[in-house]
Every structure is written in C-alpha cells, then in structure tokens.
Amino acid sequence: MSLTILALQLAAKDEPSPLFPHPSELIVGLVAFTLLFLFLRAKVFPMFEKVYSERHEAIEGGLERAKKAEEEAEAALAQYREQLAEARHEASRLREDAREQGAAIIVEMREQAQSEARRITELAHQQLEADKQQAINQLRTQVGSLAVELASRIIGEALQDDSRQRRVVDRFLEEIESGSGDSADSAGAGASASGPGTPAGSGKSGGDKA
Amino acid sequence: MSYSLLAADGSGFTSPGPGDFEYPPLFGAGTFFTKPMLIIVLASLAVALFFYLAARRAVVVPGKLQFLGESVYGFVRNGIALDTMGRQGLKYAPYLTTLFAFIVTLNLSGIIPLLQFPATSRMAIPAFLAVISWVIFNSIGIKRHGFVGYFKAMMFPPGIPKLVYLILAPIEFASTIIIRPVTLAFRLTFNMFAGHLVLLLFILGGEYLVFHKGGIVGIGAGSVSLLGSIVLTFFEGFVQILQAYVFVLLTALYIGGALADEH
Numbered sequence: 151m152s153l154t155i156l157a158l159q160l161a162a163k164d165e166p167s168p169l170f171p172h173p174s175e176l177i178v179g180l181v182a183f184t185l186l187f188l189f190l191r192a193k194v195f196p197m198f199e200k201v202y203s204e205r206h207e208a209i210e211g212g213l214e215r216a217k218k219a220e221e222e223a224e225a226a227l228a229q230y231r232e233q234l235a236e237a238r239h240e241a242s243r244l245r246e247d248a249r250e251q252g253a254a255i256i257v258e259m260r261e262q263a264q265s266e267a268r269r270i271t272e273l274a275h276q277q278l279e280a281d282k283q284q285a286i287n288q289l290r291t292q293v294g295s296l297a298v299e300l301a302s303r304i305i306g307e308a309l310q311d312d313s314r315q316r317r318v319v320d321r322f323l324e325e326i327e328s329g330s331g332d333s334a335d336s337a338g339a340g341a342s343a344s345g346p347g348t349p350a351g352s353g354k355s356g357g358d359k360a
Numbered sequence: 361m362s363y364s365l366l367a368a369d370g371s372g373f374t375s376p377g378p379g380d381f382e383y384p385p386l387f388g389a390g391t392f393f394t395k396p397m398l399i400i401v402l403a404s405l406a407v408a409l410f411f412y413l414a415a416r417r418a419v420v421v422p423g424k425l426q427f428l429g430e431s432v433y434g435f436v437r438n439g440i441a442l443d444t445m446g447r448q449g450l451k452y453a454p455y456l457t458t459l460f461a462f463i464v465t466l467n468l469s470g471i472i473p474l475l476q477f478p479a480t481s482r483m484a485i486p487a488f489l490a491v492i493s494w495v496i497f498n499s500i501g502i503k504r505h506g507f508v509g510y511f512k513a514m515m516f517p518p519g520i521p522k523l524v525y526l527i528l529a530p531i532e533f534a535s536t537i538i539i540r541p542v543t544l545a546f547r548l549t550f551n552m553f554a555g556h557l558v559l560l561l562f563i564l565g566g567e568y569l570v571f572h573k574g575g576i577v578g579i580g581a582g583s584v585s586l587l588g589s590i591v592l593t594f595f596e597g598f599v600q601i602l603q604a605y606v607f608v609l610l611t612a613l614y615i616g617g618a619l620a621d622e623h
Contacts, residue, residue: 167378168378168381168481168482168483168549168550168553169483170483171482171483171484171487171488172482172483172484173484174392174393174394174397175394175396175397175400175482175484175485176484176487176488178393178397178400178401179397179400179479179484179485179488180488182400182401182403182404183404183458183462183488183489183492185404186404186407186408186458186461186462187454187455187458189408189412190407190408190411190454190457190458190461191454191455191458193411193412193415194411194412194414194415194429194433195415195433195453195454195457197415197416197418198415198418198429198430198433198434200418201418201419201420201422201426201430202430202434204420205420208420
C-alpha cells in the first residue's frame, strides 16, 4: 500500500477512505480487463461482425433479387403491351390496306367492265356498220341489175301506152316476187364477187353513181 | 460510533459504513487476494465464456445464445458507437462493448446472490477504466488534429468573442482533461457504493430489528425494512445497468468529440 493511502487511513482513524484505489485491485482489475478485451476482440467481435455482414448481405441480396425480378416482370409487361399495341396497329393497318385494296379492285374492275362493255359495244357497232354496208352493197348491186333488167324489158316491149307500161312494170315486180331465186342468186353472186373485194370502193363508186 | 442508527443501549446497532467495503485477504493474512478481486476474475471469466459460447458457431440465423450475445454487442455497437460517432464509431465498438460488459457484470455482482458486492464500488476499478477512456479519447484527438490543433480546438472553439476565451479556455481545459475522467470514475464508484450501502442498511437494519430488537415494533419495522430491501435490490439492478450504460455512453461521446472536426 502506498504511503498516501496509509496516511489517509490513519487520518480517518481505521475508516479506510473509499476515495483511493487499492493498488492490488487496480492491477488485478487492469489485467482482467485487458485480457478480457483482447480475448473478445480476437475471438468474439469479428465473428459477430462477420455474421452481421453476412446477414446484411443475405437480406440485401434477397431484396436486390426481388427488385430485379420485379423490374424484369415490369419490362416483360411493358414489352407485351408494346407488342400488343403494335399488333393492334398492324391489324388496323392491314384492315385499312385491305379496304383500300378492295376499293382499288372495285374501281379497277369497274373500269375493266366499262372498257369491256365499250369494246363490246364498239364491236357491235362495227359489226352493225359492216352488216349495213354489206346490205347496202348487196342492195346496190341488185338494184343496179334489176334496174338494168327492167330497163331492157321496157325498151324490149314497145312502150305505146300507159296500161301496157304498167303491166310490164307489174309483171316485172311479180317476177321479182315469185322468181326471186334467179335474180337473188345472181345478185348474191354479184355481191359475193364484189363484197370481199373492195366494199368501200364499190360503195363509193355506187354512191357516185347514185 | 458516529454511524450508529439506534444507539439506545450498549449493544446497539452498528450501521454499515465504508469499513464494510474493506475485505480481508481470502487466503489468510499476508496474501493479497480479496473478495472484490475474486469477483473481478469471476466476472471477467463469465463475460468471456458467455461471449465465447455465443460467438463460437456464429451463423446467419442465430440460436438463442448467439442472439443474446449479438444483442449485447449490437446494443453497444448500434445504440452507442454508431449513434454517437457514425460509421467511424465501428472501430471502437469492440472496446466499448468490452467496457460495457465488464462494468455491468461487476455492477450486477452487487445483487447476485453469494457474491453480493459490486466490485465497481471499489475506486480502483472505475479509476483505471476512466484513465483508459481518458487516454483513448485524448490520444485520438491528438492524432486527429495534432497536439496543438487538439488543444486549440478544445480550448478556443471558433465563433466566440475574444474576451470570453479568458474564461472559456481554462474551463474547457479543466473540463476535458481533469473533470471528465474524475467524474467518470466517481459517478460509477459512488453510485455503486451508495447503492450497496443502502442495501446493507436495509438488510442489516431489518435483521437487527427482527432478531435483536424484537417486540411488535421491532419485528414490524424490521419486516418492512427487509421487504423494502427486495424492492431496492431490483432498483439497484436498474441503477447498475444504467450506470454501466452511462459510463460507456460518455466514453463514446468523448471519443466522438475528439474525432469531430468542430469541437
């Protein structure tokens, strides 16, 4: 024991002062505390810290994974929505296209039909024209030959009076009506001879004559 | 005796006093090992064993014992070190936890049956703990700010009228260098000292009243005193934990103050 403590104890008359540290307690306490600290620092607290960080890691990792999964799900959803919107857009575009194409087809078909109709009409007109021309040509040749025949008949008979003259004409007409086979054959031969050749030229010449 | 409570007759009651804190050597005269030292050794071993078993197979999902050990460590680490110093307090968590466990066990030895003596009521224990804390926070401050810088930051905090420094500087110096360690040690010692004294008084006084004084008054008053001692024991337990916490918290605050850039 140090002198001071001894002195104080003496002064306090057998009542040791609680104010002053007891040296051997100081040493025992200091050694015990130091050893305890070194032991705990070496063996205990690093383990706890390790576990803390592992736990933290585990929780953090779990949260991170959950977050990531959520993000992925959201991304997938967004993608699906986008695809859906695209598909809808595509569908409407296709519908529009189809409608336009349909309209175009209808217009085209209509034009085709009209042109076809026009063509047919044209053809019919031409045919008609040709037939008409042929008929005219035929008529012209027959009328010519008939007129010549009639004239030769009239000239062959002595044209003295009117009744005779009328008779001749009536007879001629009757002949025509009854014996049209002869004259029709000759007329047909004449038409067939001149028809395929130059109907326009014969028509013209016929026209000039008329 | 100036401490006698009931000095009615010659065989009167001797009230407990500072003498009750002095123990004779356990192994006869001439040896130095006393009961408080035994308590210190046992408490240290108990703390070491407890933490060792708790941390021996530390896993992410803790068992009961590990959870308990982690709770004590986590209480000091998160509740004191990190709260007062932030992330840089993590470095001091092992020391602060050892300090807390050591003090709280020695305090509680005051109400643990058979031991029933708070070793921290012996001046030596809080004294050396306070000195260690003092050395730690001062050396941290000096390391952080330099010798001059540390004392300048301590004694001449910026933003104060020049004249005030005449008073402030000595006060700050005395407060940090002298008063802090002294109050740390005294607060703990005499809280334990007084608590133990009060318990002794209630128990020994009650015992005296019931068994020696006797009579209706003696037995009645003594019973009340003994029952009161049970209540006081719980109260003491609370004070013992609280004082350990206060010691550790103040140490952490002092370290934090030394670490801080602005004093």
